[in-house]
Amino acid sequence: MKASGHIAAGMLLALTVVSAVGLAQRQPARAPNQTATETSAEATRRIVAAAQALVATLDEAGRAKVQFPLEGPQKARWSNLPSPIFQREGLRIADLTPTQRDAVRTLLTTALSRQGYEKVEAIMQGDEVLRQAQSANGPGGAQPGGRGRGGPGGAGGGVSFGKDQYYVAFVGTPSVTQPWMLQFGGHHLAINLTLGGSQASMTPSLPAAQPATYTIEGRTVRPLGAENDKAFALINALDSAQRSQAILSYRVADLVLGPGQDGRTIQPEGIRASALTAPQQAMLLDLAREWAGIMPDAYAATRMGEIKANLPETYFAWSGPTTNGSAAYFRIQGPTVVIEYAPQGGVDHIHTIYRDPTNDYGARFASK
Amino acid sequence: MVVAAFVLASGAGASAHRYDEFLQATRIGVESDRVRLEMSLTPGIAVAPAAIREIDVNGDGVFSSPERLAYAEAVLKNISVRVDEGPALELALADWNFPAPGMMRNGDAPISITLQAELPRLGSGTHHFRFRNDNATLGSVYLANALVPDTPRIAITSQNRDADQRELTIAFTVRGARPSIAQWGWIAGAAMLLLVLPLARGRFRLMRQESRFPVPKGTLLRRSPTLTSLAGGHHDVERQARDWLEGRRAVPQGQLAEQSDPRTEDFDRSWSIS
Numbered sequence: 001m002k003a004s005g006h007i008a009a010g011m012l013l014a015l016t017v018v019s020a021v022g023l024a025q026r027q028p029a030r031a032p033n034q035t036a037t038e039t040s041a042e043a044t045r046r047i048v049a050a051a052q053a054l055v056a057t058l059d060e061a062g063r064a065k066v067q068f069p070l071e072g073p074q075k076a077r078w079s080n081l082p083s084p085i086f087q088r089e090g091l092r093i094a095d096l097t098p099t100q101r102d103a104v105r106t107l108l109t110t111a112l113s114r115q116g117y118e119k120v121e122a123i124m125q126g127d128e129v130l131r132q133a134q135s136a137n138g139p140g141g142a143q144p145g146g147r148g149r150g151g152p153g154g155a156g157g158g159v160s161f162g163k164d165q166y167y168v169a170f171v172g173t174p175s176v177t178q179p180w181m182l183q184f185g186g187h188h189l190a191i192n193l194t195l196g197g198s199q200a201s202m203t204p205s206l207p208a209a210q211p212a213t214y215t216i217e218g219r220t221v222r223p224l225g226a227e228n229d230k231a232f233a234l235i236n237a238l239d240s241a242q243r244s245q246a247i248l249s250y251r252v253a254d255l256v257l258g259p260g261q262d263g264r265t266i267q268p269e270g271i272r273a274s275a276l277t278a279p280q281q282a283m284l285l286d287l288a289r290e291w292a293g294i295m296p297d298a299y300a301a302t303r304m305g306e307i308k309a310n311l312p313e314t315y316f317a318w319s320g321p322t323t324n325g326s327a328a329y330f331r332i333q334g335p336t337v338v339i340e341y342a343p344q345g346g347v348d349h350i351h352t353i354y355r356d357p358t359n360d361y362g363a364r365f366a367s368k
Numbered sequence: 369m370v371v372a373a374f375v376l377a378s379g380a381g382a383s384a385h386r387y388d389e390f391l392q393a394t395r396i397g398v399e400s401d402r403v404r405l406e407m408s409l410t411p412g413i414a415v416a417p418a419a420i421r422e423i424d425v426n427g428d429g430v431f432s433s434p435e436r437l438a439y440a441e442a443v444l445k446n447i448s449v450r451v452d453e454g455p456a457l458e459l460a461l462a463d464w465n466f467p468a469p470g471m472m473r474n475g476d477a478p479i480s481i482t483l484q485a486e487l488p489r490l491g492s493g494t495h496h497f498r499f500r501n502d503n504a505t506l507g508s509v510y511l512a513n514a515l516v517p518d519t520p521r522i523a524i525t526s527q528n529r530d531a532d533q534r535e536l537t538i539a540f541t542v543r544g545a546r547p548s549i550a551q552w553g554w555i556a557g558a559a560m561l562l563l564v565l566p567l568a569r570g571r572f573r574l575m576r577q578e579s580r581f582p583v584p585k586g587t588l589l590r591r592s593p594t595l596t597s598l599a600g601g602h603h604d605v606e607r608q609a610r611d612w613l614e615g616r617r618a619v620p621q622g623q624l625a626e627q628s629d630p631r632t633e634d635f636d637r638s639w640s641i642s
Contacts, residue, residue: 085474250529253509254391260408260478264395267514267524345389 041198043298044176048195050110051174051182054103058091062100066091070172075181075192075361079259080208080351082127082187083160083167090169090183104168111182111193116294119207122223123189124163129214130187131161161187179362188351190259193295194362200299201364203356206259207294210349224350227341230287232324234316237280238271243322245271252319252329255342255353265357268333270317284316288332291339291354310335388414390504391478393511398487398497398522398540403449404462405483405499413475415507420469431466440464440481446503449485452495457485490542494525497538512536 055063068074068089079086093101109117165186172180179196188208194201209223222228238246248269256266273281285308292303307314313335320328320343327343338355358364390411397404411419423431423439440461449457462484467477501510510533514524517540526539 081476085471085476250531250533251509252511252533253389254393254511256393256395256511256513261395265516266395267516267527269527 038296038298039198040200040298040302041176043296044195044198044200047107047111047182047296048174048176050103050107051170054100054107054168055170055174057097057100057103062091065089066168066170067173068169068171070179070181072171074169074183075171076262078183078185078190078192078204078206080188080190080206083165088167088185090167092164093166093168094164107168107182108184111296112191113293113296113300116296119223119294120184120189120191122221123207123209124166124186125216125221126209126211126214126223127161127165127187127189128163129216130210134161179365181361191294192361196362196365199302199362199365200295201356201359201362202292202295202299202303203354203360204262205291205294205354206352207291207354208351210344212348212350224341224352227287227290227352228350229324230283230290231318231330231341232322232328234280234283234287235318235322235328235330236324237283238276242271242275242280243318245275246316246318247322248317248319250319252331252342254344255340255351256331257338257340257355258351258353262360265338266333268315268317270315270331270333272312273314273316273334274312276316281311284314284332285311288337288339291352292337307334307337310337388412388507390415390419390508391511392501392503392508394499394501394536395513395515396497396499396536396538397515398517398524398538400487400519400521400542402484402486403457403497405447405449405459407443407447407481407483408478409443409481409503410476410478411472413473416472416475420472423466424469429469431469436464436466437461439466439479443481443503444483446501447483448498448500448502450498451487451490454488457487459483459485492542492544494539494541497540499536499538501534510534514538514540 055066058066074089077089079088091100091104093104096104108120112120166189167183167185169183170180171183172178174180174182177197179194181192181194183193184191185206188206188210190204190206192202192205207224212224212228213220213222215221235243235246257264273284276284285304288307289300289304292307293300295303311334314337315331315333317331317333318328319330320326322328325347327345327347329340329342331341332339336356336358338353338357340351340353342351343349344351390409393408393410395406397406421427423435425435425438426432444459444461447459449459451457460483461481463480463482465480466472467479471477472479499512501512512529512533512535514527514536517524521543522540523543524538524540528537528539529535
């Protein structure tokens, strides 16, 4: 074989390997009990079974605490705030037996993708780190930063942090055919997963983090690190003309469509995805998948298809420096998606929001 | 400045830390006949005590109705809005909700104030809505965003802000709008023109014919057929005029057009279309 033939074969091999590795990396992670070929209907059946298994571990008082009517205030009762600044309803992890905690954990691993579950776990663990820092500093030490809408809150008093201060609730009765919602949330976390048969919507949801980076057992954890890094990679992949469209000329200090802003749609700004190159569009979709992919893959694939279909009408906006490690706000907004990432004064405290203006709380299928 | 006072009093200053900032978020809805400003005012933990003192004037630990109203009105006075180059619009309080002082003390309970202003009648085309928030100068951070209009008649075309988002100019287009007063003037003018030009045409024809066939002094012929038909009367005058013309020219009426002056044919044709 001539030298040129060797080079060509080598390049082909390298291309094949790179493609395979790329595909493997793009292959979404799955929870241990999720299969590659699982359909959304099967996913719903598993989640309902896990929810019913949790209910089976509860006494009458517990069942009364966890269950809410489909149409009622509980649906929109979520926040980034710690309790009792924001008074949550449902089963509090701290009040559960080990068996019940295991049932909640099983439910979460079933209802979320592996990536999603790891993100939720990292957010909760981060809150535990915050709690310990506050305890170490005593009263007046570490303060819960951030703001957001309080809504009907508690009467103040000691603010509760930590991995035990999260709540689970069912809005509507878990069913494989009828709409219902799984709520899981606490400080810096609100997961609202609405299921309607084989359909699912995980909007609105609020994954946030403080601290945004911490070390545990010698391992550095960044609950929203992928979101941050992919966004910086995207803004830096734009040329100067594209950046001039994407970068807003003003500071965005917080989420615009955070808690309490249901049903509102702001005028989109930034650069349209139609003005991006194909690789840049792929980066944008990959970034959006950090939120959409919290759901099990069976649902996330449909959701990503929807976001991709609306890509020409989707905008990407940026406010702040473009050097990774800086505090910068960004927003992805399209006909069926709103994602905001808002550092709260610095890089160690991040709020994000994930919405679907057409399908928050599963409005599209919950009303059928 | 309502907020500035207590921010300064608290010593929070203009720290960039979220903890001692006062978030003022305004969402602006431009509608056909009015504009709505939904404001969420959220003092952080460090500035909340001063905010509470600012509202709870008598210090009884309760936000009474008069205290809430007074605070909302104070905020209103620091907001200015205008459309195009017109005068400042008159804002009115539409709604206001306050959390309990205890909730606000936790630093994350918003005061919600909705303001609205009637818009002057806007004609079709591009307009500019200007918003400025002078409520507090220190310690506050601002958000200002246009909401997507809920009518297809209005479309936001751009938003321009200052670096702090205290000022926002929303450019928007109005489609299929009811005419403004100025536009009504133009429409009336155009209607008059449409009315007058056929008259002028008739008058022109008669003048032309008169020039070919001079009318003896004292003959009654000053009303054109068009004017006569529009007026819905004066048939006798018209008949007299036609009889006189036909008698003088001694040709059938149908041949009048063929004998018209070629230099005026285009003019005649164009106005016969209208």
